[in-house]
Amino acid sequence: MSGKKIQAPKGVSEYVPPRSVSFEFVRESLINPARRAGYQLIELPVFEDTELFTRGVGESTDVVSKEMYTFEDRGGRSITLRPEGTAGVMRAVIEHGLDRAQLPTKLWYSGAFFRAERPQAGRYRQFYQVGIEAIGLDDPAIDAEVIAIADAGFKAIGLTKYRLDITSLGDSQSRAAHRIDLVKFIASMDLDEATALRAQINPLRLFDDKRPQIRSAMEKAPLLLDYLSQASRENFEQVRRYLEALGISYVINPRMVRGLDYYTGTTFEFVHELLGAQSGIGGGGRYDGLMSELGGQELSGIGFGLGVDRALLAAESEGVISADAFVSDLFIIPLGGGAKEQALRIASSLRKAGKVVEIAFGDRALKGAMKSADKSGARYVVVLGDEELNSQSVELKNMNSGVSTSVSIDSLINAL
């Protein structure tokens, strides 16, 4: 070997066996509820025109102002690795006219996202999300359904130690009225420069500050929830009633702050108890202005993004992931060249029937091959030698009990 080892770029999450099995399980668990609710796959590029995010997500957000992977391509275009999913989905919906079909348009996606942050437990520069978007329908029932779909995903993984925070950001008039009072309130506080600047960009951020002085000072701050218009309040109450009807418990958190500018109305966040500083395992909400901001119709939508990496971490910390290694149905050990040919044939026909079959290649000693069969977690093992080739019948060994039964090669499929 010559040359230095090349390592993965800083802060990326990657999954190798056996943990990749758990990762796949978590991701599928999060996707399935969406499929069952009639959401359809949308597969999008991981890079987009930079302007999509500056315009869609909002220039004042940290995500856009300092966490984007932006570069110029060979044609001099400014390209950005997607930091979140919703903006891209909206772009594609508009571009392909998906909003001209029967509404709501219901889509799910899954894939990698990128944020140039300092890595930390549960925070990576490349991470995975599963998300859905329901576009073009204003009905509190769909808000509740979207939340229920996310909740069903977490439950399917087996998570129990998490809570659901919800709030409503109301309509634009509600927010404007609240903002005036909140800014007034903050002006009376004694803030350091950095915090004052943050407050200036988005005064709501101070609700999220972790420092005790700020926390206690903010206790008396005016809450957006108290400024909701009649319509917004009724809408939010309706969402809550639906959630209760679904048996989904939640906590109203009027201090919840979301990082993306486009949220309006119902917003929510799933927070896990055992995760440490990066405890949000998923979140989302309604966005009214996003479509038109991106040049589409005046349609609102609601969606969520769930963190696959964090959900996996949560599952591991709860101990609900049975770290089941890969398990195959049958392990074939061929002895000799003729047996290999036959093993290949048997394996491929069993695989066609949906069985997971492995073959011990490489002319290892039988004992060694048996060991690898054992390690692979195979349920059954078959040794294929001259005797078996002549008689067309094999000893099917059950690796659990150690018992072997004689079966003809043709009827192997029935015996598995």
Place this chain on the structure above:
RNA sequence: GUGGACGUAGCUCAGCUGGUAGAGCACCCGGUUGUGGUCCGGGAUGUCGCGGGUUCGAGCCCCGUCGUUCACCCCA
């Protein structure tokens, strides 16, 4: 971007007040002729993250760098 901790075989780690490396697990071979999981015997493996410095001599000290990790910030 800011701050703390850490970086020794594939993995988890030990290595005393500086004298050029070890354990467990895993892996490979064997314990006679075609059957694993236990047991026994044997074996391979590291430029001690990288670069520089101090020293007669550094895995142990100093500086830098890269990476990991935890927290802030932010968020999935």
